[in-house]
Amino acid sequence: MRIVVAPDSFKGTATAASVAQAVGDGWLAERPDDDVVLVPMADGGEGTLDAFATAIPGAVRVPVTVTGPAGTPVDAHWLQLPDGRAVVELAATSGLPLLPSLTPDTATSRGFGEAIAAALDAGATGLVLGIGGSASTDGGRPVLEALGLDGAGLRALPPLGVTVLTDVTSPLLGPTGAAAVFGPQKGIEPSRVAFFDEQLAAWAARFPSVDPATPGAGAAGGVGFGLLAWGATLARGADGVAEVLGLRDAVQGADVVITGEGRFDGQSAAGKVPSVVHALVSTHAPGARTILVAGAIDAPLDDFAAAASLTVLATQTTGEPADALADPLRFATIAGQRLARMA
Template sequence: MRRRIVIAPDSFKGTISATDAALALARGWQSERPHDEVLLVPQADGGEGTLDAIAQASPGAQWRSVRVAGPTGEPHDARWLLLPGTHAVVELAECCGITLLPRSHAGELALAPLAASSRGVGEAIAAALDAGARHVTLALGGSASTDGGLGALSALGLRVLDGSGAPLPDGGGALSRAGTLDAAALRAAPAGGMTLLTDTTAVLTGPSGAALMFGPQKGATADEVATLDAALARAAAIAGGDEHLLPGAGAAGGTAWGFARYWGARIQSGADTIAVLTGLDSALEGADLVITGEGRFDATSRAGKVVGGVLERASVAGVAVAVVAGQADPTAARDAEAHGLGRVLTLSELAGSPAAAVSEPDRWLHAAAAAIARDQNEQYSWGAWTRTKNN
């Protein structure tokens, strides 16, 4: 029986793009079931790969490039998009994302949770404004920093000063000494406003805030997480307003908060926005299965990220789901499967180790989709997916 299969993964951060992941998954499926209809709808949520997804869905998009500071200051060229109608799209991960940190001789990222800055994305936004952009969409995700976006705003004219009026260095750790946030020289927001695409519903501070939820992923110890959380709270108190309470304000180390507070930017779900642009709902109509995926499946996957958005849309459409992840938190995977949200496969298990999976992502994505296709021929496996689909 010919089936309709939708392939809708996110990028596997720092390893393979969403487009290439979708192609590898499709080849794996078709190696077992060559006559099925396979639709490729790669996704993004504001993190790495968002520019590519928007460019594919936007006729007339023009690629631009600008020299910016990486997360710890190293200059590099970052891409951004100019869309028809003087609309610029900038991706934080492209400018100062965690994958741009320097690496050790062993290839490991030199994480800098207290010192990493969002300055580079502010430099890219300045370039877009200089090029005539009247509306800016900023894709937030994959950050290395927890600085409330004040590094980015500093590149646009904000002055972050200590109690004696001296400028503070970049990085979230320095904000614990903040005394004044001087916006007198801050560039005006673009005339058409700013939209923030976020991959989380986290607020700025507290148990559901940027530091506690994402600081450990950026290398922060327990003490450093506490330092960063207190520093963000101090910055919010100095800045005033209640934007720190907005869902999504904690995106990209609080960068969403900074632009919401100082430029009146509007926060919206990156996953939902890209799903609409790419026509994901239309693709799901009449589908038998959707395969989605990301680099790591954990408790945050269902809180604003691509996989969570695909799960929700598939549930509404009555479509069964399989999740392919580079790695997975065992508890999150068991919970997803127990609640009928879809089967979870990891490339690390297929390859034998995380290192092997990262070294050949195409091979193991192909293998994962082939395994899912083989399993669908077994009554138990397909029956389990079918029961999920019909719930």
């Protein structure tokens, strides 16, 4: 059989490439004669730069040191593409895992803006920006400041424009906005959500031509809004990455397509990797079975043919569900083995 393994990263614990490899290895341990194809995915968050680097021959990583989310230097990279565009990943410069502790009042997205500026200084003719996984709720103001706001004026957009990849459709403000939905994971107490919302509203008022209700404006703590104010275009992240990786062609002729993410929950249907892969398979490989592997499963599986939860596997194997978080690749391999036995 032909098996395509196309997971997202298990954020904070394992890269998409390592998860894909582990699941593939587990599958081949049971069915060594199958054709297993690995297509690590991303949705604009952690692993986006790696996905492009893997897919595009001639792409070059360019090192850059920027201001991290805690205000201290962070070593990162941006990706130079052969067509002149640059890929910059917010998770690598201003991501939540880069914080030693949650500091919602001071965490900053400035480093992301500095990396963008570095790519433009190097002559980038266009930008592809992945904005998932942010540590801050600052509306993207530090990003624009790094691009010249309140100084000589915002830098012009590059000739090929700026495409922003995001898996979030939230507006900037309100009960489904940046502070209310994503603030708690960044340390914002429920009693202070209104305070952050007021700050974001005051910031948005500086750009009356940009609608803060635009889907995706609330992505990355409002960095989506800041980039809209610059003139960027928002796009659903996993769709854009899937197109670059040629996933549509890869799944054609497949018997099984395995996708996944760290936590499959109520937000997964809103453009995250599993939903995009499932839709792609349904359209272009309707005879294939789509299977989910996730660290934890907290939502109905809908039309997935089968699923494996690493937390459940850890409970069954060691009796300690926390082991799935501590050693996800071990249990991703076990997941691959067990799913292969069901094939």
